[in-house]
Amino acid sequence: MPVEKILFPTKFRELSFDSLETLLVLKKAGLREVILLHVISREEVGFVPFGGYLKKEEEKRRQEATIRFEDWQKTLSENGIDAHIKIVVGEPVYEILKNAENERVDLIVVGRKKRIEGGAFVGSYTHKIITRSKVPTLVSKYMVQFQWDDAMLTKTNDRLFEVPLVTVDWTERTQRLLGFLMSLKGIVRKAFIFYNFTVDSSKDKTEVARVKAESSARLEKYCEKLRSSGIEAEAHLGSGGMLDEMIRVSRERKASMIMIGNTSEERFLKNMLDRSLSYQVAKLSELPTLLVP
Amino acid sequence: MQEVHNIDLGAVLPIWSLLPFIGMLLSIALFPLFAPKFWHDHFDKVSVFWALVIIVPFLFVYKWLAVHEFLYVVLADYIPFIILLASLYTVSGGILLKGTPLGTPLVNTCMLAIGTVIASWMGTTGASMLLIRPFLRANRHREKRTFMVVFFIFLIANVGGSLTPLGDPPLFLGFLRGVPFFWTFNLFPQMAMAAIILLALYFVFDLYFYRKEGVKKQNNEESREPLKIEGGHNIFFLLAIMGAVLMSGMVKMGEVSILGVHLTFQDMLRDAVLIFIVILSMATTRREVREDNGFTWFPMKEVAILFAGIFLTMVPCLKMLQAGTKGELSFLVENMQEPVHYFWITGSLSAFLDNAPTYLTFLSTLLGKFYPGVEGQEAVLLLIRENGIYLKAISVSAVFFGASTYIGNAPNFMVRSIAEETGTEMPSFFGYQLKYSLPILIPVFALIAWLFYL
Known part of the structure; x- marks a missing residue:
């Protein structure tokens, strides 16, 4: 089964983009689409003790992630690969696995x-x-x-x-x-x-x-x-x-x-x-x- | 050393020794409001700071007596309290209500009514965690959802927890201090009155907005999933928790002394059983069930850290109140005369401080007032027999008034957090009070005070 769709979850750590670039070569093997996923950990924005939810913090993180992903998206589309951005709040492992299943990806890139x-x-x-x-x-x-x-x-x-x-x-x-x-x-x-x-x-x-x-x-x-x-x-x-x-x-x-x-x-x-x-x-x-x- | 041992601590402690307790409670009240990000990232350090502010000088001055007092509050109150909360939280987090009920006024009111009833048996936190996501799912097609979540907080996260010690933390602390398990059934008339009024008001509001919004049933029907419970075996664990707590209140197995702190075997057995239930629930519940429930240990960790600070810093306050007229807080003991005074003052403080320490504070006030010098459980039983109305007043108000602010009771902020995460706008701290608590809750509480405590 060709690798047509990849899930690329990221926390935007150093060299994440370099790592993404190493996957571009998969275009030759049929790669069509990369799902760029950023999971905002629920614990980082939710459950403020006796306070509730850091809505502004979540929005800030969403905006930051969107800006970064849009830049990456440009590189991918220049290489003829579609890129879809997903930014969600939740438990990272659960969200990554759920998105992999829902999006029917062929490969998850982690680490x-x-x-x-x-x-x-x-x-x-x-x-x-x-x-x-x-x-x-x-x-x-x-x-x-x-x-x-x-x-x-x-x-x-x-x-x-x-x-x-x-x-x-x-x-x-x-x-x-x-x-x-x-x-x-x-x-x-x-x-x-x-x-x-x-x-x-x-x-x-x-x-x-x-x-x-x-x-x-x-x-x-x-x-x-x-x-x-x-x-x-x-x-x-x-x-x-x-x-x-x-x-x-x-x-x-x-x-x-x-x-x-x-x-x-x-x-x-x-x-x-x-x-x-x-x-x-x-x-x-x-x-x-x-x-x- | 001998001299220090014989001191009646409550009678000699200076008023400023209350400062760490006040500091701790004000931190809980003000930081989430004015510096939520700082609070979210550093609440543990704040809690440790206030705890150290009291522990260090206390140990320095009162040495072994101080060790004894802190150890007592940790072993007899804090640990059982956290174990019960953790067990209810873990077990209820293993029950997943799947599917999408149709969020009509009638269905919503029924969900709130069911939640109100079960809150006393699985804890307000457990019932809230079980129902908030299905409740939000059921109403995702509705425009106005804020009032729904607010009533959810009123009823399920607070009022509903007033019938058993499992329901709300203050009542469990009362149970630990000797209030019989079934005594809280005496609060049924007040609970029923508050619940019926609130449910009726909710139904009227919901019907009004439902009609105004002109909700299209057809669209909603398409995306509905049938209702289904997963992890249902956890209901048996809930029954086991109830059984363990009941057992500890009914069986006498003797006691053991740990560094001068007397602990009963039945209490230790209860805690061991509860821990075992937590392990069983974790081991036997599919991970997907907890994940779909959004279960995480994080809120439990927060509660454990914050309450460690609260319990440790409140030692001087409890001791002073227990000393009755001999302590620095004698003005409070002398001036609070009528049950209605206790109702309003316990309630007002419960709203802005956490309701569990507030309850314990006023329970100590009552014991200091009526039975100074009488041993713990004996004094509690005397209070129930001779002045039970006072205990009812503080029990009802501690539980009910927890609903009047976001900081009154722990589940309030969890419900708010989940609602906001899933896209429901929630009012600000003051907005909640001005738009909802003052016009809706306070008149209901005034009616209860007038009917039951005047």
């Missing part, structure tokens, strides 16, 4: 656009959104500082769709992931298809070799499927801790983004103690992360 050393890539709002979203969600990380060996590096993720690392398993989720990837034809220069192979020490060497060969063959099959749809693809088998391997390979291959099936679960406790791989990747990798449910 901090700038992350400096020690900060989190995924805040609590983003975590809730990626946990609950029923549509693909891109955790955008436009500019990041991250530690590699002993060095502190700064990276700008401005061509995120060019060389994605796609983490696969053999489930239905992977089919959806590949489907999404194929919709980006014309934008993706090359895709690394990654599978983490676990060496089972209880099995003999022959059996391990057999499973490894089978995994490689399956990976190659995925690659062929992509190639036949016009996307260059390269298979990579990793081994070891899944998360570390994925991040290692993504760095070695200079991937521009990680795409992964969304494994977060919407359960009270699991949400609090979310150790799901997709969440960990979004949280720990310096690369933009696209989670496909």
Whole structure:
């Protein structure tokens, strides 16, 4: 399914517009419309203790957001993309998910656009959104500082769709992931298809070799499927801790983004103690992360 | 140290020790009016400031006695009060009334009547949160909605809460001090009179505007959704809250002393059950139900912070009033003679200060006046037996007068906030009083005062 409509919620933090600009390339893949959403948190304007509601404050914020969005809207329309402005008062996560559903968007773009050393890539709002979203969600990380060996590096993720690392398993989720990837034809220069192979020490060497060969063959099959749809693809088998391997390979291959099936679960406790791989990747990798449910 | 322990604090406290309490209440009254943005962003600091202004010198001068007094007000009043509010708020926030009733005068009046009745059982805050959004949805096609929300505040956010200690915070504080759970049923005649008059007035206004606006029923019918309740199991939790509160008033399980503060096991059990109900309600109610209800912890957090300040700063005031004629507030105790005096003064202060501390203040005044030196619950029971009309006067006025300003009772500002957020113009602080409270509420209260307390 092509990405025709994107929901871009923003708090107008630094580099938000730069992050939006990185999506313009999706026009080649069929992007027609961007919904620019600004949620004025109800708690910031409502429930003044014994007072009521800060109507003037709400109006001021609406006007400010409108002016900023109109400027962005101009850039989008210059690139042939329609942009619709939505400014609402409410609970941010609820409003973002509700608007994504009502507007039937194909992709939600969330996350901090700038992350400096020690900060989190995924805040609590983003975590809730990626946990609950029923549509693909891109955790955008436009500019990041991250530690590699002993060095502190700064990276700008401005061509995120060019060389994605796609983490696969053999489930239905992977089919959806590949489907999404194929919709980006014309934008993706090359895709690394990654599978983490676990060496089972209880099995003999022959059996391990057999499973490894089978995994490689399956990976190659995925690659062929992509190639036949016009996307260059390269298979990579990793081994070891899944998360570390994925991040290692993504760095070695200079991937521009990680795409992964969304494994977060919407359960009270699991949400609090979310150790799901997709969440960990979004949280720990310096690369933009696209989670496909 | 021994000397300090034997002091009758209420008799020795200077009048200026009331300043933090006055400062706290004036902050609540004036900041939302004149500096709402500052208040919204810094109310917690203001509350902490006034609390420290009393706590620091008090601890310095009276040491362990001061610790005891603050601990008492926190453990015996504040914590149970907040737990009850939080449980009613959480459980009622899990009940979602979906759909769009047709906002005709009759339907609206019925909604207000139902809200008035249930407010005593799920709290004025709970009933308001349950009904305000459906009420606004039902009337979104109507031009004049302001008066509707004002009557909603009158009836559901205030008057309706007068029949049980669950209904309105002042009555729960009375319950904590020893007023029996069902005693508040004695307020039924006053409540019924106020509710009937207000509902009748509402119906007349609504009918007038409905006809004047020439509402087209057809258009409205198209966008209507059928009525439906989600999270209905929370109604059982409401019953469980009622049961827990009732139990704590009827069962005797002994008591425990925490740093000299005597707490009963039944009260602790009640609070534990209420906390458990909160957890159960949160765990068993679908998140979407709460989200559609606009449920957020923020108002509860505000109330908890502000009331911490109120409860701590009011300690000197309560002690002075409890000391009766021996304290610095003896002029108040001596000059307030008749029930009608208590009715009007408690009411007037409840309107401009929060009604819960006001009620507690005048309950202490009555106990200091009639039974100085008699232990808490015993004095309350004597008051009910021998001078019950006074308790009725302060109970009715504390609850009813909470409706006469936005700051009289906590749900008023929540209702106002939701109404404004959804596009209903609400009058200013003074506009509310001049256009609605003075011409509508005050005559009704005068009638009640004349019939019941003169």
